[in-house]
Amino acid sequence: MKILYFSWLKEKVGNNLEEIRKPEEVHNIMDLIEFLKDISNKHQEAFKHLKSIKVAVNKNFADFDTLINEEDEIAFFPPVTGG
Amino acid sequence: MKKMKLLFSPLLLVVKVIVRVQERNFVLQNEIDNLKSICKEIPGALASFVGYVRDFSNGTKISSLTIEHYPGMTEKMLVDISKNASKKWPLLGTLIIHRYGKLNINDQIVLAAAASLHRKAAFEATEYMMDYLKTSAPFWKSEKVNKDNIWVKAKLDDEFAKNRWK
Numbered sequence: 001m002k003i004l005y006f007s008w009l010k011e012k013v014g015n016n017l018e019e020i021r022k023p024e025e026v027h028n029i030m031d032l033i034e035f036l037k038d039i040s041n042k043h044q045e046a047f048k049h050l051k052s053i054k055v056a057v058n059k060n061f062a063d064f065d066t067l068i069n070e071e072d073e074i075a076f077f078p079p080v081t082g083g
Numbered sequence: 084m085k086k087m088k089l090l091f092s093p094l095l096l097v098v099k100v101i102v103r104v105q106e107r108n109f110v111l112q113n114e115i116d117n118l119k120s121i122c123k124e125i126p127g128a129l130a131s132f133v134g135y136v137r138d139f140s141n142g143t144k145i146s147s148l149t150i151e152h153y154p155g156m157t158e159k160m161l162v163d164i165s166k167n168a169s170k171k172w173p174l175l176g177t178l179i180i181h182r183y184g185k186l187n188i189n190d191q192i193v194l195a196a197a198a199s200l201h202r203k204a205a206f207e208a209t210e211y212m213m214d215y216l217k218t219s220a221p222f223w224k225s226e227k228v229n230k231d232n233i234w235v236k237a238k239l240d241d242e243f244a245k246n247r248w249k
Contacts, residue, residue, distance in 0.1 A: 004153070006151060006153055006221070006223060007151060007223035007225075007234055008234045056153070056156055056221070059153070059155050059156035059159055060156075060159075061219075075153060075156070075221075077153070077221060077223065078223065078234070078237070079218075079236075079237035080217075080218065080219065080220060080221050080222055080223065080237065081217075081222065081223050081224045081234075081235040081236070081237050082150065082152070082181060082193070082216060082217065082220050082221075082222025082223070082224065083134055083181075083192070083193055083213060083216050083217040083220075083222070083241075
C-alpha cells in the first residue's frame, strides 16, 4: 500500500511517500497508525497528536476506523488551510 | 409542441464546471469572460471572489507564502464542491482556480466564481464554494516569518462558516 504524508507530517516523518506491504494485523486506519508508530521515532512523533491528523483513502476523506486494503493509497495530513 | 423552459431546476440546467490547480497566475477578467462564454444561457449575474496573500498573519509580518497540495484529491474535492453548489442553486457555471507553490505578498491565491441568471444564487454559491474550499480542499499554507517557514493552523471560524450551509 502507498502511504503519503503532507505538510508538517511529511517533515516529521522525513518522507512524503512510503510503500509497504499491508501487515496481516492491519485492518483499518487506526491499526495502520499503530503499525507505523513502531517503524521509527520519527513516525512515533508524527502520530503523537491524532486530533490534528486527517486521513484520506484513495483521495476521499476517511476516518480512523475506515477499512483498508493492500492496493489502497492512504494519505495523512493536518487540517487543510487553503483559500 | 411548445418547449417548456424550466429556469430554476438545477438538475435540468447544464452547469459548466471549471476547476484548475496551477502554479501560474491568472487574469480575473479573462477567467470571467471564459466562464461567461461557456454558459448555456447568458448569465444575468456572475459573482467572483479573489483571495490574496496578506503581509500579516496573527500580528506577525510574513515575507512569502508557500502552498502545498495533494494532486488528484485537490481537483476531485474542488469538482465535488462545485457540483454541490450547483445542486443548491440554479447555476449556469462555476469556476475555481487555486494556485500552489511559492507566492509573494499581494499575489493572487484563489479565484471562485459562479454564474447564474440572478445575483442571489451567484453571490451565495460563490461564498459556499469558498467556505467549503477552506475546510475540504487539501491545500496547506506555510508562511515565511523571518527565516522560518511556519505551517498555518486551521481556523475554527472556517469550520463554523462552512456549517451554516448545512
